[in-house]
Amino acid sequence: MKATSDIELMAGPEGDLSAFAGTTRALVDATLDRLLPAESASPTRVHAAIRWSVFAGGKRFRPLLMLAVGEAFATAPELLIRTACALELIHTYSLIHDDLPSMDDDDLRRGRATCHVRFGEATAILAGDALQSLAFQTIAGDEQLSAAPRLRLIAEVAGASGTPAGMVAGQALDLEAESRAVSASELEQIHRLKTGALIIAAARAGAIIAEATEAELAAITAYAAQLGLLFQITDDLLDVTATAETLGKTPGKDQRSEKATYPALYGVAATRKHVIAVHQNACAALEPLDRPTVRLRAIADFILQRQT
Amino acid sequence: MKATSDIELMAGPEGDLSAFAGTTRALVDATLDRLLPAESASPTRVHAAIRWSVFAGGKRFRPLLMLAVGEAFATAPELLIRTACALELIHTYSLIHDDLPSMDDDDLRRGRATCHVRFGEATAILAGDALQSLAFQTIAGDEQLSAAPRLRLIAEVAGASGTPAGMVAGQALDLEAESRAVSASELEQIHRLKTGALIIAAARAGAIIAEATEAELAAITAYAAQLGLLFQITDDLLDVTATAETLGKTPGKDQRSEKATYPALYGVAATRKHVIAVHQNACAALEPLDRPTVRLRAIADFILQRQT
Numbered sequence: 001m002k003a004t005s006d007i008e009l010m011a012g013p014e015g016d017l018s019a020f021a022g023t024t025r026a027l028v029d030a031t032l033d034r035l036l037p038a039e040s041a042s043p044t045r046v047h048a049a050i051r052w053s054v055f056a057g058g059k060r061f062r063p064l065l066m067l068a069v070g071e072a073f074a075t076a077p078e079l080l081i082r083t084a085c086a087l088e089l090i091h092t093y094s095l096i097h098d099d100l101p102s103m104d105d106d107d108l109r110r111g112r113a114t115c116h117v118r119f120g121e122a123t124a125i126l127a128g129d130a131l132q133s134l135a136f137q138t139i140a141g142d143e144q145l146s147a148a149p150r151l152r153l154i155a156e157v158a159g160a161s162g163t164p165a166g167m168v169a170g171q172a173l174d175l176e177a178e179s180r181a182v183s184a185s186e187l188e189q190i191h192r193l194k195t196g197a198l199i200i201a202a203a204r205a206g207a208i209i210a211e212a213t214e215a216e217l218a219a220i221t222a223y224a225a226q227l228g229l230l231f232q233i234t235d236d237l238l239d240v241t242a243t244a245e246t247l248g249k250t251p252g253k254d255q256r257s258e259k260a261t262y263p264a265l266y267g268v269a270a271t272r273k274h275v276i277a278v279h280q281n282a283c284a285a286l287e288p289l290d291r292p293t294v295r296l297r298a299i300a301d302f303i304l305q306r307q308t
Numbered sequence: 309m310k311a312t313s314d315i316e317l318m319a320g321p322e323g324d325l326s327a328f329a330g331t332t333r334a335l336v337d338a339t340l341d342r343l344l345p346a347e348s349a350s351p352t353r354v355h356a357a358i359r360w361s362v363f364a365g366g367k368r369f370r371p372l373l374m375l376a377v378g379e380a381f382a383t384a385p386e387l388l389i390r391t392a393c394a395l396e397l398i399h400t401y402s403l404i405h406d407d408l409p410s411m412d413d414d415d416l417r418r419g420r421a422t423c424h425v426r427f428g429e430a431t432a433i434l435a436g437d438a439l440q441s442l443a444f445q446t447i448a449g450d451e452q453l454s455a456a457p458r459l460r461l462i463a464e465v466a467g468a469s470g471t472p473a474g475m476v477a478g479q480a481l482d483l484e485a486e487s488r489a490v491s492a493s494e495l496e497q498i499h500r501l502k503t504g505a506l507i508i509a510a511a512r513a514g515a516i517i518a519e520a521t522e523a524e525l526a527a528i529t530a531y532a533a534q535l536g537l538l539f540q541i542t543d544d545l546l547d548v549t550a551t552a553e554t555l556g557k558t559p560g561k562d563q564r565s566e567k568a569t570y571p572a573l574y575g576v577a578a579t580r581k582h583v584i585a586v587h588q589n590a591c592a593a594l595e596p597l598d599r600p601t602v603r604l605r606a607i608a609d610f611i612l613q614r615q616t
Contacts, residue, residue: 037471037472041472042472042477042481043471043472043477043480043481043484045480045484046471046476046477046480047471047472050471093437097433097434097437100430100433102428102429102430102433103430103433120410121410122408122410122411122483123480123483125405125408125410125411125433126405126471126476126479126480126483128437129401129405129436129437129440129469129470129476130470130471130474130476130477132437132440132441132470133440133466133467133469133470133471133474133476134466134470134471136444136462136466137462137463137466137467137470140459140460140462140463140466141459141463147455147456147458147459148455150455150459151448151449151455151458151459152448154444154445154448154462155445155448155449158441158442158444158445158448159441159445161437161441162437162438162440162441162442162445163345163351163354163355163358163434163438163441163442164345164349164350164351164355166438166441168354168434168437168438168441169350169351169354169438171434172351172353172354172431172434173350173351175430175431175434176351176353
């Protein structure tokens with residue numbers, strides 16, 4: 001395990017995202033390991049399932065984004081890390097439930113068996129349920145923060161997770177859209193809720209803990225909204241263009257099951273152009289901030305260029 | 309809708325639980341109606357599923373218990389009602405998920421189709437997920453309470469919901485136990501987690517909001533632990549002895565699927581004796597309290613005598 005101090009986290013040139021991402025990942029993984037029940041603790045099967053999915057090689061993108069926002073506001077990672085992990089727990093629960101046979105029916109994620117394939121459907125549902133509880137328990141019990149921001153963070157994360165304005169609403173709309181053609185605005189709405197809301201919550205959580213002004217919070221929110229869109233569109237593109245080996249899941253699956261995607265709606269060439277514009281919007285949203293935003297721009301660059 | 313003032317809630321002789329239960333139910337249902345997204349709001353299908361299950365004729369037992377504890381400590385229902393509703397949201401989510409085909413596979417609850425039978429499995433999973441988020445959002449945003457108790461309530465409810473010490477752990481142990489014989493202590497552990505933890509949390513939530521002393525909180529906790537056990541054992545007994553019409557679900561189902569139950573382990577006669585002892589323990593646990601506990605004893609009586 002790498003050292004987790006403030007200084008380590010900020011090592012390397014500010015534009016070098018890979019060093020920052022590596023240190024963030026180590027800090028997140030070590031903290032998640034402490035937060036999660038041991039696999040040997042009863043009930044062992046659900047705890048094994050939880051750890052199987054939490055430590056499945058995820059990119060830790062939401063914690064990375066949150067810590068990068070915190071860094072821009074010169075806020076110590078120690079104040080951010082538990083909420084960052086809570087966001088990762090919510091994200092992991094959503095992946096477990098989305099992969100279920102009655103939902104997206106995915107057998108493979110990041111190159112290995114999904115939770116229900118490995119542990120059975122009942123255990124996978126319970127693992128997701130428990131991860132959601134643990135996420136809120138983690139923020140509520142974060143004694144590094146005073147009470148008011150903890151409550152605000154819980155409200156933000158819960159709102160971004162549920163319905164009508166969060167992840168569950170997006171997944172529900174996505175399922176409803178499977179059986180019919182969707183318009184461009186419906187597609188954007190699905191993505192805004194399904195992926196965007198939690199990414200926005202991650203960025204806002206960093207700014208809230210950093211005690212950002214309302215104007216700063218608005219800029220961070222606008223940036224994160226574009227980032228979420230960028231993330232989803234590049235995901236759609238990768239699904240069309242990447243190989244199974246690179247992707248760790250079956251490519252083209254979305255298209256076959258007629259899920260709403262940008263390439264399906266606009267074609268690959270127009271979608272690539274759109275991606276460039278969204279990246280520019282993300283960077284433009286940062287301009288009002290009188291803060292070092294090089295890392296936040298590097299995150300936008302990274303998503304634009306990502307291969308997996 | 310009935311009036312929701314303090315005075316109305318306490319109308320009728322203190323031992324008369326039915327008047328208290330009726331007023332509590334009206335207050336809970338009206339508050340839940342305000343808390344839940346409208347069925348007409350997008351995504352409509354998941355919102356319809358949420359309301360289908362939340363307004364399925366549940367007994368509102370956890371809110372009733374919480375408000376009765378609050379009453380014993382002379383605390384206004386206005387301070388308790390949102391957390392009471394949050395507990396009901398958690399309880400409802402757990403019923404939706406427990407009924408799923410991969411879990412207990414129940415088609416009928418309280419005399420009508422379960423959520424997944426009515427709305428499909430994917431929507432039922434999402435409805436449960438959203439209800440959990442909404443529960444924590446509800447407590448976090450309860451401006452009737454100061455920040456410290458809200459955080460404590462969230463931690464209590466999350467702990468009682470998840471794993472290793474909550475409802476999910478109990479359901480996981482219950483599923484593990486289906487394929488083999490369980491001991492008496494294992495059975496008690498399953499029930500303590502699956503049903504007991506949230507019932508204890510409901511009683512403790514009332515005492516926490518009432519600013520009870522640690523000694524008072526300990527007495528309430530001991531009472532609620534016995535009450536949870538009483539609730540589960542009478543539930544097991546009803547499953548063996550009641551008719552489908554009275555019960556609103558298929559009786560004998562637990563036995564057929566070889567689920568761990570008290571009558572299966574001890575026989576009906578010994579279980580009935582055990583129920584009497586647990587009821588006495590519940591009432592005895594209240595003795596140290598220098599508070600009017602007639603309503604809390606009436607709740608124990610009610611569970612002892614319940615037919616459904």
